Amino acid sequence: MSFAQHCNNIFNQAIRDYHVKDDIETQINNPYEREDIENRLYLKCWIDTVQWHFEDIIRDPHIDPLDALSLKRRIDRSNQDRTDLVEQIDSYFRQRYSDVQVLPDARLNTESPAWAIDRLSILALKIYHMREQAERADASQEHRDKCASKLAVLLEQQSDLSLAIDQLLEDIAAGRKYMKVYRQMKMYNDPSTNPILYKKS
Secondary structure, eight states: OOHHHHHHHHHHHHHHHHTTTTOTTOOOOOOSOTTSHHHHHHHHHHHHHHHHHHHHHHTOTTOOHHHHHHHHHHHHHHHHHHHHHHHHHHHHHHHHTTTOOOOTTOEEOSSOHHHHHHHHHHHHHHHHHHHHHHTOTTSOHHHHHHHHHHHHHHHHHHHHHHHHHHHHHHHHHTTSEEOOOOOOOOGGGOTTTOHHHHTTO
16 A cells, blocks of 8 residues: 555544544544554644634634634644644654665655645545535535536545655655755744734733
8 A cells, every 4th residue: 555545544534533523622532653653644634624624613604703713713723733743744754764865866846745745634624525515415416416526526636646645755765856844934823923922022
């Protein structure tokens, strides 16, 4: 099994596990050992799944403004957690390929493996929820057909992205491409760089 397919299986597992209760307050029960990459992948998709539902809730036009503000704070924390996890996954790859002899003509990729895997996690969520819409008994046939058409595109996209990730990892392992990871320096989360925050301190 390829690494990307392994990711897809874990992402689907996390999404299914969340939807047993389908509640943003559900506590994660990660089945993998903390030091294993599977643990990080499961946690990554769990966070994405919870945030997916945060984003649904906050778009309720009748939401109480105080509830919306509280939820926005949770979304901000979730985004930071997502970024931190992507960096942890990239650290795994940097360690995994640390002994690779990089070829003189090796090229740099536009994104790191973990950021591509981040997109794969989001795609798994899109596929799950688009399939729900394509099979919705209370929706019109037109709605179901439209969503089935979108689902087909998402599945093709998942296949293509999975292949691209596996090819990237093969190229890194062979020294044909090399990793260069830039940490996400989110200034608005830092009290020392967000002027709204440091001017009040």
